[in-house]
Amino acid sequence: MFSRLAVVPHPPLLVPELVSGAVPDAEQVRAECLAAARDLAAHAPDWVAVGVDPSGPRTLDGVAGTFAGFGVDVRVALAEDTEDTGKAVDPDLPLPALVAGWLRQRAGARRVRVHLVPPDLPPAECLALGARLADEARPGQALLVLGDGSHRHGELAVGRPDERAGAFDEDVRRALAAADVDALRALDPDLAAELGADGRAAWQVAAGVPGAWRCARSAFLAPFGVGYHCAVWEA
Structure with missing residues (x-):
């Protein structure tokens, strides 16, 4: 069972x-994410x-990766004991895993x-996964939830702006601020995709964690046309 979880974008x-x-x-987005990660690390080292990626479902553990595909060879590892060991770096590690490793190291x-x-x-499958992850969790573990909001906010929107983006991310913001799992469960996957x-999907996994x-x-924050949510929940 988890006693703490953090939600961050990636x-x-x-x-x-x-x-x-x-x-x-x-810098503001980075500061919020690091504050959430450091809070999590202060309560749980593991x-x-x-996270959400088209390559899922799959699990990554003890691997290393690089942000070279995003322009700079910044290397990260998912575990302390794989840092600086000469272990091969996966050049295609998905972004949520890279950010999880980067936050782990920084925190x-x-x-x-x-x-x-x-x-x-x-x-329904998101909720079931959340319940399973909580059931399998060892004492001293916490949950990190990685996911971005709508990328259709305002003039900087990816593709085109959508007036529904504001209301959607406001619903998510309120749900996270109130630790309202019912509101997260009610999010419309079709609207989210549009x-x-x-x-x-990641937020609804969190909504399946009992407690x-x-x-x-x-x-x-939505400074670049994308909604970025950060939150820390405690049991």
Whole structure:
């Protein structure tokens, strides 16, 4: 059973080496994510993570990767004991796993095992996975949930803006701030897909984790046309 979980986005801009010069909006998103990760690490050195990627479902554990595909060879590892060991680096490690490893290292956690799910995973299967991960969790583990909101906010929207993006991410923001699992369970997967909010599947996995939750901190930012949610829940 998990006693703490953190929700963060996973944009490459979290990694300073991938951002040219000082970008205040990127620094704000990075600060919120690092604060959530450090909170998690202060309570649990071992993490279970869930992220969204078309290569899912699959699980990654004890591997290393690089952000070279995003422009700079910044290397990360999912476990402390695989850092600087000469172990082969997977050049195709998916972005959620890369960010999970980067946050683990920055926050000082020992290990993160990443479960990747496809963006179209049905809500019932998301909830079932959340319950299973909680049942399998060892004492001293916490849950890291990685997922972005809609990428259709305003003039910087990817593709085209969509006036529904604001209301959708506001519903997510309120649900996370209130630790309202029922509201997360009610998110419409079809609407989320239309708005490019792939984080929907990861949030609904979190909604399947049993427990009486309260939100310890939360934030929402959308500086680059994408909704970025951060939250920490405690049991």
